[in-house]
Amino acid sequence: DTEVTQTPKHLVMGMTNKKSLKCEQHMGHRAMYWYKQKAKKPPELMFVYSYEKLSINESVPSRFSPECPNSSLLNLHLHALQPEDSALYLCASSHEGINYGYTFGSGTRLTVV
Amino acid sequence: AQSVTQLGSHVSVSEGALVLLRCNYSSSVPPYLFWYVQYPNQGLQLLLKYTSAATLVKGINGFEAEFKKSETSFHLTKPSAHMSDAAEYFCAVIPRGAYGGSQGNLIFGKGTKLSVKP
Numbered sequence: 768d769t770e771v772t773q774t775p776k777h778l779v780m781g782m783t784n785k786k787s788l789k790c791e792q793h794m795g796h797r798a799m800y801w802y803k804q805k806a807k808k809p810p811e812l813m814f815v816y817s818y819e820k821l822s823i824n825e826s827v828p829s830r831f832s833p834e835c836p837n838s839s840l841l842n843l844h845l846h847a848l849q850p851e852d853s854a855l856y857l858c859a860s861s862h863e864g865i866n867y868g869y870t871f872g873s874g875t876r877l878t879v880v
Numbered sequence: 881a882q883s884v885t886q887l888g889s890h891v892s893v894s895e896g897a898l899v900l901l902r903c904n905y906s907s908s909v910p911p912y913l914f915w916y917v918q919y920p921n922q923g924l925q926l927l928l929k930y931t932s933a934a935t936l937v938k939g940i941n942g943f944e945a946e947f948k949k950s951e952t953s954f955h956l957t958k959p960s961a962h963m964s965d966a967a968e969y970f971c972a973v974i975p976r977g978a979y980g981g982s983q984g985n986l987i988f989g990k991g992t993k994l995s996v997k998p
Contacts, residue, residue, distance in 0.1 A: 773923075800985070809970055809988035810924070823985070857923055859986075867931070868914050869986050873923040 769794060773858050773872035781880055782848060788875045790841040790858030799841045800869065801833060802857040810857055816841060817863060848879045882907050882975040884989035892995040899943075899958040901992050903971030906952070911973035912982065913954040915945055918968045918991075927969075930954060941965070966996045 771792045780786050790799065798817050802810035815823035816835040824833075830852075832844040841858055855876050859869040887902040905911055913930040928939025935947045945956045954971065971989040974982050 771923075807991075809991050812985055815985060855921075859924075868912075868926045868929050870926070871916075871924040876921065 769870070771858055771860055771870050771872035773856075773875050775875060776873065777876045777878075779878045779880060780845065780848065782850075784848075785844070785846045787845065788843040788856055788858075788877075790843075790872055791839055792860045792870070793839055794860065794870065795838075795862075796860035796870070797838060797863040798861045799835065800859040800861075801841070801843050802859065802871075804855040804857055804874070806854075814843075845877075848877075850879050853877055853879045882911060882973060882984070882987055884971050884973050884987055886969075886971050886989035886992050888992055889990065890993045890995065892997060893961045894997045895963055896960050899956070899961045899965065899994065901956040901969050901971075901994065903945075903954045903956065903989060904952050905954065905973050907973075907975060909976050910947070910949055910952075911975050913945075913947060914972045914974075914986070915939065915943070915954075915956050916970045916972060916988075917941075918970065920967075924970065927956070961994075961996045963996050963998065966994055968993050 774789045801813040804810040813827045814833045819835045830847050834842040855874045857874045858872045861869045883906040885904045915927040916924040918924050927943050928937045930937050930947045938944045943958045968991050970991045972986050975984045
């Protein structure tokens, strides 16, 4: 298995809703990442998990809450989002310390209404 | 701080023509270098990577890139463009320390949109 699987592919949520994005990989990668990508922009790093522990939070608002239940799963919990949070959310994984690049999922297209 | 510059936010070529997408990095220690492609409404796919082995790197879909330390560049080329190559291309780096280990996470350039005319 050489893929990162993200669900759902599309999500529309209201500003008072609570939802979660899910990411799964079975490549034995011990580093996992959440990126946010706005239209016509490069991906921006949000969070990094290394060996299931949060190692980097790029000053992301608390309405985004990451969780890494085990070495294969990564969640992003969403609460009280704003319309400007609408974006493509990408999950990625990589070997820790081995720079073969990151493997990205196909993303979740989030629309906040 | 490490930065990645992609010259040209939009490149247009005719089908069958040479594709050249430019990427320059800013550090004195050459970083790990990558090219990713993103098709509309999809995630990013790794095209190729340079990790200090051969300076000419071959990737998927007929693309290749050459690392030139003297020019701090890692330009992406393809001899003959195909309509299916139309996409957004991102150059990205992982900074390296003086002893070769990685220092930090993947940093993206602003991207170059490639259009292919019939």
